[in-house]
Amino acid sequence: MKFDLSILAKHIPFLLEGAWLTLQACALAVIGSLVLGLVVGAMRTSASPLLNRLAAIYIDIFRNIPFIVQLFFFYYGLPEIGIYIDAFTTGVVALSIAGGAFTSDVIRSGILAIDPGVIEAAQVSGLRKITIFRKIILPIALRASVRPLGSVFINLILTSSILSTITLNELTGSAKIVASNTFRPFEVYFVLLVAYAALTYSVSILIGMLHRYLNRHQEEGAV
Amino acid sequence: MISITGLRKSFGAATVLNGIDLEIRQGEVVSVLGSSGSGKSTLIRCINGLEKIDAGKITVDGFDVSKPRELSEARKRSGTVFQLFNLYPHMTAVQNVALAPIEVLKVPRKQAEAEARELLHSVGLTERADAYPSQLSGGQRQRVGICRALAMKPSYLLLDEVTSALDPEMTSEVLSILAALAKTGTTMVFVTHEIEFARSISSRIAFLDKGQLIADLPTEEFFSATGMALPRVAQFLSKMRKD
Amino acid sequence: MRYGDFTPFDIVLLLQGLGVSLALFVSTTLIGLVIGTAWAVIRFYRVPVLMQAVTFVAELLKNSPVLVQLFLVFFGLPAFLKINVTPTEAALITLSGNSAAFIYVIAVSAIESVGRDQIEAARVFGLTRWQILRRVIAPQATAFAIGPLTGLLVNQLQVTSLISVIGVMDLTKVGNILNLRTLKPFLVWTAVGLLYYLTAKLVTYAGARFEKRLRAHTAWKGL
Ligand SMILES: Nc1ncnc2c1ncn2[C@@H]1O[C@H](COP(=O)(O)OP(=O)(O)OP(=O)(O)O)[C@@H](O)[C@H]1O
Ligand SMILES: [Mg+2]
Numbered sequence: 288m289k290f291d292l293s294i295l296a297k298h299i300p301f302l303l304e305g306a307w308l309t310l311q312a313c314a315l316a317v318i319g320s321l322v323l324g325l326v327v328g329a330m331r332t333s334a335s336p337l338l339n340r341l342a343a344i345y346i347d348i349f350r351n352i353p354f355i356v357q358l359f360f361f362y363y364g365l366p367e368i369g370i371y372i373d374a375f376t377t378g379v380v381a382l383s384i385a386g387g388a389f390t391s392d393v394i395r396s397g398i399l400a401i402d403p404g405v406i407e408a409a410q411v412s413g414l415r416k417i418t419i420f421r422k423i424i425l426p427i428a429l430r431a432s433v434r435p436l437g438s439v440f441i442n443l444i445l446t447s448s449i450l451s452t453i454t455l456n457e458l459t460g461s462a463k464i465v466a467s468n469t470f471r472p473f474e475v476y477f478v479l480l481v482a483y484a485a486l487t488y489s490v491s492i493l494i495g496m497l498h499r500y501l502n503r504h505q506e507e508g509a510v
Numbered sequence: 511m512i513s514i515t516g517l518r519k520s521f522g523a524a525t526v527l528n529g530i531d532l533e534i535r536q537g538e539v540v541s542v543l544g545s546s547g548s549g550k551s552t553l554i555r556c557i558n559g560l561e562k563i564d565a566g567k568i569t570v571d572g573f574d575v576s577k578p579r580e581l582s583e584a585r586k587r588s589g590t591v592f593q594l595f596n597l598y599p600h601m602t603a604v605q606n607v608a609l610a611p612i613e614v615l616k617v618p619r620k621q622a623e624a625e626a627r628e629l630l631h632s633v634g635l636t637e638r639a640d641a642y643p644s645q646l647s648g649g650q651r652q653r654v655g656i657c658r659a660l661a662m663k664p665s666y667l668l669l670d671e672v673t674s675a676l677d678p679e680m681t682s683e684v685l686s687i688l689a690a691l692a693k694t695g696t697t698m699v700f701v702t703h704e705i706e707f708a709r710s711i712s713s714r715i716a717f718l719d720k721g722q723l724i725a726d727l728p729t730e731e732f733f734s735a736t737g738m739a740l741p742r743v744a745q746f747l748s749k750m751r752k753d
Numbered sequence: 754m755r756y757g758d759f760t761p762f763d764i765v766l767l768l769q770g771l772g773v774s775l776a777l778f779v780s781t782t783l784i785g786l787v788i789g790t791a792w793a794v795i796r797f798y799r800v801p802v803l804m805q806a807v808t809f810v811a812e813l814l815k816n817s818p819v820l821v822q823l824f825l826v827f828f829g830l831p832a833f834l835k836i837n838v839t840p841t842e843a844a845l846i847t848l849s850g851n852s853a854a855f856i857y858v859i860a861v862s863a864i865e866s867v868g869r870d871q872i873e874a875a876r877v878f879g880l881t882r883w884q885i886l887r888r889v890i891a892p893q894a895t896a897f898a899i900g901p902l903t904g905l906l907v908n909q910l911q912v913t914s915l916i917s918v919i920g921v922m923d924l925t926k927v928g929n930i931l932n933l934r935t936l937k938p939f940l941v942w943t944a945v946g947l948l949y950y951l952t953a954k955l956v957t958y959a960g961a962r963f964e965k966r967l968r969a970h971t972a973w974k975g976l
Contacts, residue, residue, distance in 0.1 A: 290833075348946075348950065350907075351907065351911075351949070351950045351953040351954065352911070352946040352949050352950050352953075353910075353911035353912075353913075353914035353915075353925065353949055354911070354914075355914045355915060355917070355918075355925055356914060356925060356928065356942055356945050356946050356949060357946070359925075359928065359929070359932065359938070359942050360938065360939070360942035360943070360946065363932055363938030363942070364938040364939045364942060367936075367937075367938055367939060368939075402596070404592060404594055404596035405596050405597070405598060405599065407560055407592075407596065408590070408592060408596035408597070408598070408658075409598070409609075410559075410560065410585075411558040411559070411560060411585055411588075411589075411590045412585070412589070412590075412609070412610035412614065412658070412659075412662060413582050413585040413586045413610060413614040413662070414609070414610060414613055414614060415582075415613075418613050422609065422613070423598055426600045427598075427599060427600055430600060441816075445816075445817065445818045445819075446818070448818035448820045448821060449818075449820060449915070451820070452918055459818065459820060459821060459824075462821075462824075463824070466824070466828060470832065471832070472824065472825075472828035472829045472832050472833075473825065473828075473829035473830065473832050473833035474829075475829075476821055476824045476825035476828065476829045477825060477829065479817075479821050479824075479825075480813065480817040480821050480822065480825060481813075481817075483816065483817040483818055483821060484812070484813050484816040484817045487816045487817075488816060504599075504600075504642035504644055504645065505599060505600075505642075505644055
């Protein structure tokens with residue numbers, strides 16, 4: 288059989304719809320996992336042993352269990368306890384929780400890398416704890432974490448393809464439909480693979496730019 | 511007044527401060543001298559509440575630093591300048607200086623930044639006010655550090671070896687600012703190894719030795735200490751003069 | 754006993770699934786190790802064309818979802834090449850290729866971690882490039898690579914769960930079957946998750962042990 292991409296042309300709008308759903312799910316999951324990651328990362332570096340322990344357990348569990356198992360747990364499990372949410376919401380929640388475990392690890396190392404003297408300077412100037420966290424710790428940790436966070440988010444995009452297993456017709460889900468309608472799975476999945484690679488590649492370029500922009504004052508200068 | 515009575519502090523089994531009594535009144539410049547490891551930094555860190563004390567009491571204008579509720583009041587009244595500057599790396603010089611006034615004293619941002627610029631101007635950093643710490647030399651950074659402490663209009667300035675990370679030229683930049691501050695009647699607790707400078711600006715010298723305050727004397731009395739009366743001090747002075 | 758209840762045999766089923774997951778995990782890791790290292794050696798020798806091809810393929814594999822790679826091999830290849838590919842074969846091919854791509858990256862940075870000066874020195878002693886690779890670089894690079902490799906293995910173990918989607922009877926597929934039959938999703942997915950979790954912990958532990966032994970060994974040699 289010859290390699291013929293032209294038959295895909297009329298399915299492009301449908302695939303783009305799927306891509307749009309993927310982008311929405313990923314954008315929401317990035318926000319979700321960032322919020323979760325900040326809270327858990329802060330817990331993980333807090334002085335309270337209880338909070339610290341809880342955060343560590345969460346990270347440990349969700350990093351060591353396959354995402355698809357987590358996803359099925361929520362997708363099949365939540366209705367059983369009376370929580371009925373659609374596949375999209377379930378997917379976003381599951382992605383956020385899994386992503387949050389990785390994000391919090393990144394945030395934690397970002398926080399731990401901060402020169403303690405800087406935090407002490409903030410303490411002695413009378414700033415409240417919450418202010419120190421918002422104005423000093425967070426901005427410094429986030430700036431240092433742009434690149435590793437970027438890798439986490441790129442992984443999130445790749446992982447979002449698994450949402451197709453819970454009937455969500457995001458990019459991979461709609462490609463599955465196109466593949467079975469056209470009987471051209473090779474072409475479809477090949478294009479899909481390249482599309483994901485292009486997507487993650489452009490995201491990684493954006494992240495590089497963001498990193499340089501946010502850290503423009505940090506690298507130069509004498510010591 | 512900063513009042514320290516019966517202060518004890520240990521790290522694990524090591525007792526670092528062993529019963530310190532010291533008073534610093536408004537308008538005084540008290541230099542804290544002592545050999546390395548004698549507990550000078552720890553003393554400063556106890557006064558500004560960075561270290562929990564094991565026994566005794568420290569009050570700043572009557573506010574007890576061991577009581578969480580009073581610590582913030584105590585901290586408002588004292589400013590600290592650090593050996594390694596500890597500037598906020600993600601903020602410009604102005605932002606570094608204006609942060610605490612905005613957040614703690616609730617000064618409107620515009621006003622706080624204008625005051626910050628004025629302070630930076632007074633230490634010769636008019637041009638560098640919008641630079642980030644990484645774009646400043648060590649001496650410039652320390653001048654920002656001093657402005658940051660002064661911005662809170664503290665009654666007391668705590669300085670821990672603020673020039674020891676600087677080369678001689680930068681050191682004199684910073685010392686001249688401190689000398690000017692001393693002249694204007696700023697109260698200072700000044701930990702230093704620059705004993706000649708300490709002599710020139712201090713009203714009193716406190717001398718720490720192995721966690722004990724073994725001398726607390728008017729400056730000239732301290733520097734004329736003899737080996738008979740104060741053997742440890744004389745030994746310290748002769749060693750410092752040799753270096 | 755009602756149809757739908759758990760039976761003692763389900764435990765056997767779960768363990769069988771775990772066995773399949775582990776078998777594929779181990780075999781594809783070994784294949785990936787061989788291919789990935791070979792790719793790194795190609796790069797070390799700067800073989801023209803081949804080197805660029807390897808880099809390109811590795812990037813493509815790293816930056817696209819494994820699920821899509823799996824679909825390409827399982828649905829795409831048979832349609833395109835008119836050949837038969839069983840789910841297990843598709844799983845073997847895809848997971849091996851994916852592991853190879855990540856191992857390649859680790860191997861390259863491990864090789865680069867060995868200082869240029871050492872390689873120069875070895876060359877001065879008249880060692881051939883192959884001798885340098887085997888005697889000088891390989892031992893040090895291995896020690897360097899164990900840490901990142903352990904992290905990768907934990908990840909690859911989880912990636913195996915995706916082969917359930919194309920019908921391989923692995924642990925996740927067994928979970929699917931039990932889920933459908935018993936309608937007790939929480940219990941089923943918790944049990945499945947726990948098995949994955951314990952296996953992941955075992956891999957982490959083994960990696961740490963191995964690294965410690967290797968380090969002790971190299972330290973002793975260095976004296
Ligand atoms: N956080 C800490 N944990 C354990 N020991 C400490 C800690 N901080 C200080 N010490 C010990 O306390 C003693 C006094 O330290 P300190 O820093 O107060 O001395 P110093 O007089 O400032 O010395 P220097 O002139 O070298 O700065 C030293 O022996 C030091 O090792
Ligand atoms: Mg000190």
